[in-house]
Amino acid sequence: MTIDLITALRARLGEDRVSTAEAVREQHSHGEGHHAPSLPGAVVFAQSTDDVAQTLALCSAHGVPLTAFGAGTSLEGHVNPPEGGISLDLSRMTDLLSVHPQDMDCRVQAGITRQALNQILRDTGLFFPVDPGGEATIGGMCATRASGTAAVRYGTIRENVLGLTVVLADGRVMRTGGRVRKSSTGYDLTHLLIGSEGTLGVITEIHLRLHPIPETIAAAVVQFETLADAVATAIDILQFGVPIGRVELLDDVQMDASIRYSSLTGLRTLPTLFLEFVGGPDSVREQIAAVEAIVADRGGLGFDWHTDPDQRAALWRARHHAYWACLAYRPGYRAMTTDAIVPISALTELVTGVKADIAESGLTAPIVGHVGDGNFHTIILAPPTPEGLEQAWALDRKIVRRALALGGSCSGEHGVGLGKRAFMADEHDPVALDVMRALKRTLDPNDILNPGKMLPGNVRSDR
Numbered sequence: 001m002t003i004d005l006i007t008a009l010r011a012r013l014g015e016d017r018v019s020t021a022e023a024v025r026e027q028h029s030h031g032e033g034h035h036a037p038s039l040p041g042a043v044v045f046a047q048s049t050d051d052v053a054q055t056l057a058l059c060s061a062h063g064v065p066l067t068a069f070g071a072g073t074s075l076e077g078h079v080n081p082p083e084g085g086i087s088l089d090l091s092r093m094t095d096l097l098s099v100h101p102q103d104m105d106c107r108v109q110a111g112i113t114r115q116a117l118n119q120i121l122r123d124t125g126l127f128f129p130v131d132p133g134g135e136a137t138i139g140g141m142c143a144t145r146a147s148g149t150a151a152v153r154y155g156t157i158r159e160n161v162l163g164l165t166v167v168l169a170d171g172r173v174m175r176t177g178g179r180v181r182k183s184s185t186g187y188d189l190t191h192l193l194i195g196s197e198g199t200l201g202v203i204t205e206i207h208l209r210l211h212p213i214p215e216t217i218a219a220a221v222v223q224f225e226t227l228a229d230a231v232a233t234a235i236d237i238l239q240f241g242v243p244i245g246r247v248e249l250l251d252d253v254q255m256d257a258s259i260r261y262s263s264l265t266g267l268r269t270l271p272t273l274f275l276e277f278v279g280g281p282d283s284v285r286e287q288i289a290a291v292e293a294i295v296a297d298r299g300g301l302g303f304d305w306h307t308d309p310d311q312r313a314a315l316w317r318a319r320h321h322a323y324w325a326c327l328a329y330r331p332g333y334r335a336m337t338t339d340a341i342v343p344i345s346a347l348t349e350l351v352t353g354v355k356a357d358i359a360e361s362g363l364t365a366p367i368v369g370h371v372g373d374g375n376f377h378t379i380i381l382a383p384p385t386p387e388g389l390e391q392a393w394a395l396d397r398k399i400v401r402r403a404l405a406l407g408g409s410c411s412g413e414h415g416v417g418l419g420k421r422a423f424m425a426d427e428h429d430p431v432a433l434d435v436m437r438a439l440k441r442t443l444d445p446n447d448i449l450n451p452g453k454m455l456p457g458n459v460r461s462d463r
C-alpha cells in the first residue's frame, strides 16, 4: 500500500474521508464471522458513485486491492482483506433517491439499511421485505445474495432487484437493468452482480421492487415433541400450497437460548415453528385453518397466537436475535454458522442427520432456520482454542457434505467469502467454475476487487 495512493485519495476526496487510524482499520478488518481478521492499509468513506469511481480508478492505477464494506455483518470473512489495501466503506451512502408508489419501486444508495429504508417508506403503504437478521446494507445484501425470514413469500434479494449502478475495477460506471418488471434484452448483468461479493464491481445504487404492506398479519408459535414433526409440518405447509408469510424453525437448544436471551414467556424448550400469515382477512383466515389442520395431523402441541403488533414484533425480534442469543448462551465461545440448504423434500433427512452429528460431536450447536426455503443454520459454539475451532470446523464439513449429498448447497444465503471457498469445487461443475474464473479475469484483470475470496485458487494464484 503506497503513501502516494493515500495522498492521491485525500487530494481527490478530502482528508477526513481517508482514515489510516488503527481503530478504524481494526473495525474494517473483520465481519461477524469467526475468521482471522486482517487489517486494511486505509479506510475510504464514500458518499457518491463518483467517490467510488475515483477511488477505484486510483486503486487500479496503483495496483492496490479494494474490499467493499457495507455494515460488516457478513459471516464468512467476506470483508476481511487478507491482502490489505483499501477498505471502501459505503455506509454513508444512505439516500433514498426516488420512490414510485404507483409502480411499487424505488432507487436507493447502497449503504442504506433495510430497517432505515422501511422506516422512510412507512407512510407510502409499501415496504421492502428482504430481512436478514443483521443491520445489513442493501448493497451488502445484493453482494451476498441475501435473504431472510420472508423469502418464502417474497423471494430473496435476487427477486427484488430491478437494476444496479456498479463501478467496475477500472473506475468505469455501469448501469444495468431498469424500472420495468421484466426485459428480455441482453445478458443479465444485474443478476451476475447479485451474489458477486464485491469481486466483480462495487454496487453504488440499487433499483428495488417494493410490496404493499399486507392488510392483515397474524403470527403464531407452535411446539412439537420431535424435531422431525416440526420439519415435516413446515414441508406440508409448502406442499399444500399455503401462501405462508414466514415459517421458521428453532430446535430445542435454540429455544433454550432464545427463551433466556429474549425473555420469551409461556414456551418450552421444544422444537418450535414461528409462523406468520399475511394477506387480506379472508385469505389469512383460510391459511390459518389449513395450517391448524396440518399441525393437528403432525401432533403439534397447540398454537400460541400473537395478533397484537407489539407481541408480533417481540416474536420476530427474538427470531432475528437468535444469533446473539447463541453467543450469550456460551459466553466467550466462538460461533461458526452453517447455512446448508436442500430441496425441501430432503429437509427432514438433513436436519435429523445434523442433529445426530451434533450429538456425536459433543458440541453445543443450536439449529435455527428458514425451513420454508429448505435452509437452516447450525450455530456451532466452540471454545476459542485451536482444538475447539478444529472440532467445530469438522462438524461444519460434515453438515455441508450431508447437504451436498442430498442435492443441496453449502450456503443458501450467507455466501462464500473465505469460509465456504473450500466447498466450491465440491458443489459446482468444473466447467462452471472455469466460466466464473473467466468472468473474474474479464471484469477484474488485475484482481484488485476483494482478492482471495469466492473462487478456490483466486486469479492471482492462477496466473
Ligand SMILES: Cc1cc2nc3c(=O)[nH]c(=O)nc-3n(C[C@H](O)[C@H](O)[C@H](O)COP(=O)(O)OP(=O)(O)OC[C@H]3O[C@@H](n4cnc5c(N)ncnc54)[C@H](O)[C@@H]3O)c2cc1C
Pocket (backbone or CB within 6 Å): 031, 032, 067, 068, 069, 070, 071, 072, 073, 074, 075, 078, 079, 090, 110, 131, 132, 133, 134, 135, 136, 137, 138, 139, 140, 141, 142, 143, 144, 145, 146, 147, 148, 149, 197, 198, 199, 201, 202, 203, 204, 320, 323, 324, 413, 414, 450
Ligand atoms: C445476527 C445476524 C443474522 C443474520 N441473518 C441473515 C439472514 O437471515 N439472511 C442472510 O442472508 N444473511 C444473514 N446474515 C448475514 C449478513 O447480514 C448478510 O450477509 C448481509 O447481506 C451482509 O450485508 P452487509 O451490509 O453487512 O455487508 P458486508 O458484511 O459489509 O459485506 C459483505 C460482502 O459484500 C461486499 N459488499 C458490501 N457492500 C458492497 C457493495 N455496495 N458493492 C459490492 N460489494 C459489496 C463486501 O465486500 C463483502 O464481500 C446475518 C448476520 C448476522 C450477524
